[in-house]
Structures are given as structure tokens and as C-alpha cells.
Amino acid sequence: MLKEKYQKEIDEIISRYPVRRSALIPLLYLAQRDEGFVSEAAMKEIAGLLRLTPPQVYETATFYTMINLKRVGKFHLQVCKSLMCALAGSDTVVEWVKTKLGIGLGETTTDGLFTLNAVECLAACGTAPMMQVNDDYYERLTEQTFDRILADLKQHGTCSLKTGPFMWPEAPMRNEK
């Protein structure tokens, strides 16, 4: 149950809004952080917390693509496929995933580590091609950096190639990391 585990955080979130329902997306995120996806039980509990009906929670949860109603792999690879990335070769990135991991769009590797999805523009069009893995952006992908990202994720659970505070082009004098 979310309430027992996160009572304080839940109260704090609800207190930001004059109307309880506004806390719905933040609480769905909380549930997703907890379990990796949003289960029906969690949606029912959130409905109770916000004094909504379960369908009200469900209709919101299903509208937003970032709310996962099914379990995804430990690393959710989301490759941007919108035009600006496509001009820079994003279709090739999807092919890399397919050949290197043997999964197609919407699929998860059998070890449960990687899920692949193609998504729409993530506001990184100037540093294309790019992908988001869980919370992190990886930009200006090449096959070499891509291989390293997969290897690092597998081995260390994270990769130092992820983007920090964004600026492109970099400020003069500031050398590339």
C-alpha cells in the first residue's frame, strides 16, 4: 500500500493544490516509481486517496504515454523517431537495438533488462539522434557510444554518457566533457 509507505510524501503532494484531483499525475508517478508500473490496485488506492472513482483515475492514467500500465524492462530505451531525429539517422538507432538486443518495438529482452519503444520528439532535436533511458537522455548517438551505453547499463546500471544540464552548442571556452 502506497499510503503506509509514503504517507508524508503523499500529504505534501496533495497540499500543493487547492483541489485534490490535481495530485493525480504526481501520485501515479509515485506508484510507478514504487512498482515500476502502475497496477490496478495502485489506481484503486489513489482513487480513494483523492476521493475519485477508479474510472476517473483510469481515464487519466491511460491518456498519458509516460504512465506504464504494464511492466517494462529495467532499462526502457525510448528512441526518438520524429522528423528532426530521423533526418539525423534515428531509424538506424532503432535498427541497432533490433540487431544488438534482438527486440522489436514494444518488446522486452527475455532477461527483462531492456524494453524498446520509439517515441515522439523529446526536445533534443539539435543533438540528434537521441534516446531516453528511464530518466536520462543520451544524445548525438553513434554506434560506438550506443554500444558503450548498453554495456555500461548492463554492468553498472548507469552510464556517464548521459546528458547533464543541457546546452548546445556548448559555451565557448568550456571544453567538452
Added chain:
Amino acid sequence: MPKHELILLKNMMEPGYTGSLHDYERAGGYQALRKVVGKVPPAGVTGMVMKSGLRGRGGAGFPTGLKWNFLPKDYIGPKYLCCNADESEPGTFKDRQLIERDPHQILEGILLACYAIGSETAYIYIRGEFVLGAKILEQAIAEARTAGYIGSNILGAGITVNVWVHRGAGAYICGEETALLESLEGKRGLPRFKPPFPATNGLYNKPTVVNNIETLANLPHIVVRGPEWFASIGSPPKSTGTRVFCVSGHVKQPGNYEVPMGVTFRELIYEHAGGMRSDKSLKAFIPGGASAPFLTPNHLDVKLDFESVAAAGSMLGSGGVTVMEEGTDIVWAALRLMEFFYHESCGKCSPCREGSSWLVQTMRRIVAKRGRMEDLETLVDLCKNIEGRTVCAFGEAEVAPIMSTLKHWRSEYVTLIQEAEAANLIKLEPAVRH
């Protein structure tokens, strides 16, 4: 040295600038707030913004001061400021940089706007994927709260403003201001019918202003350096100030470039973004994000201001400039954008919901060389039945790529269809129209 004076990107261009409160204050930050709080009446701040000529940077270019003035005057009760950091228009990535590199510039803008409109609560609606941006904003808010800029009794002047970060969850439509409000209320992001406008019936049905992040970031500079100074930059009187243009596609140096409005596309693309990435010449460009009609090399000398781009048959929109080189398949490019709009149609209005599905299927068929000549009429017919028949401007946006590429590169559509006809494949494919 940049050719033009930087305003919004100035701090972050300083080597070593971290965006912390300390760095921001050292660069002169929060002086605008100190200058007005308790000293200049709120209406005076709105007056400055009106005089500066500042227009919204979110897409529509609505005059900011005028928007604030629409709030009911003697209203007693809560009013809200919603800061639009949804940035999901393909081709646009400036708000991300403004947020992650100089968050206090935005917070000071938010505080000035709240002061001017008399709002005690601001929500920053940030797209869900900007996890880092949301974290940076939250840290900055905590710093500003400790320093007495946010919270109750700001600068000892008895004014309260609280700022909250609210993450979206992956829906382009939530950048549209009324869909944003619905989403912030915990609902599906379906745009509202206007009127009534957010100025009178906005968040929780209360008077509300929705402003883009870049719009807000301009406010401290207008207050400190004066509206006359701001109004002298760019292409006055209608397009004042600078804009951070996001250049993407086939250029040597894609990225964010801040230039005064009124420079030409030629200057932006060939001087700032380094020109084409190879020896192929420019074939097409999109001047203002995915919703803006495509333009051709003949339009390179058009000025980057609201009126000039509109006169050229497109729009300045979100400031996302995407460049395509010779050899780019234009019909494929239009299809890519159409796939985006099809995916993002929220489903509220039938012409858009059904029409986007038809459009995308027809386009896919043409690109796959299974099209037929009547498809071109079907495309135009569908577009005309979507445009102007939807609750929000998404309808105009989704037809822009197809209508504009049909206008400038019709022959490429025709060639694809002729190839299909020659291959005689169409006989096997009955027209699919659902």
C-alpha cells in the same frame, strides 16, 4: 564573440556559470524583483511589459502585457500563473536549455509576473520527460525560498508567491494552454472550448495567465533595463526583443542561437548554424516548429519576425528551425510529421481524430508507392475539413506539413504516384479509407 548581444543566454555563456542562486545574483539576478516589489505598483509592471512590446514565445505570439490586462480588475480570490514548460513541438529545444542552465532567470520572471497580476500561486507545467529540468527547478525554488524570494512576505514587502513544479506525462497536446489546465487539474489533456478564456475561467475556473518559459525569462531584463531598451531591439514595433531559435537538421552546427528578431533565415542558418553540413544545398526548411508550413530556398531572405514569416505563408511559431538538404524525400518528411500529429491527436474533435488517421494512411500509401492520383485530392479535401473545425489550433498545425509540401513540391508526390502506377501495383490495392 557572438555577433549580437545576448540577453537570455548571456549568463550561461559565461565560462563556469552553474545557474546557482549565487551565480545568478552575482550576474545581477533578482535586481528586477528588488526594483519593483513594494516600490512600483503591479499595474506599473504590466505597463512596462506592454510598452516593451513583448509577445509570447510559446507559439501564438500574443502580446504579453495585453494578456495580463484581460484579467478581471477588482477580482477578489485566487488567480493563477501557469508557466508553460511543456516544450513538445518537434524542432524546439530552447526552454530545456533556459531551464537547466539558468533556472533563476525563469523564477525571477515568474515572480515578476505573479506580482503584476496579483497571483500567489504559480505552477510550472513541465513535460514529463524533463526529469533533470524538473529537479533543477525544484532545487532553484528551494534556494530562492531560503533567500526570501519565494514564499510569504517576499523581500519583507508582505507579498506571497508560491511556485510548484508539476510534471506532465507525455502528451503533446498539454502544451496547448487549456489542455494544460485540464491536465493540471488531473484530467485528460483535452483542450477547452474558448471563450471563456483562461483570463476569466482558467485553472480551477479562476482567472489565469498561461505564459511560455522564454516569455517569462525576458521579464527581469525588461524591468532592469527598461521597456524602451527592449522595444528598440529586433524588428520594432511588432516583433521586439530577441528569440532563442533552435536550429536542427542538416546544418553543420545545430543548436540554440539567440538573435534579435528580424535577422534573416540566411544569417541564422549560414552564419550562426555554420551552413549546410555537406556540399548539398538547402532544399527546404521549417521556420517555426512542426506546426509551421515548410518554406523553400526562395524564402531564405525572409526576416525572422512574426509578420515577415506570416507574410511568407508560414509562422514563426515556437522558433524551431529545421533545415533539410537537397535529396531529402519531402513526401517522407511530411509523412514523418503527420505520424507525429496522428499519434498526438487527443481525440476530442472528430475532424482531427478521424482526419489524422485518414491522412496518415493516405500518406503512408503514397510513400510506399501504392498511391493513386485521386489521393492528392483526398489529402486536400481532408485537410480542408480539419482546418478551422477543431477546438484548438492543433487542426491547423497538423495540416501544415502536407498542405505546404503539396504547394511547393507537388511534383514529388506525383512522381511517387506515377511510379506506383507504372509498377501496376495499385490494381491489387483497393482504396482503404478508414
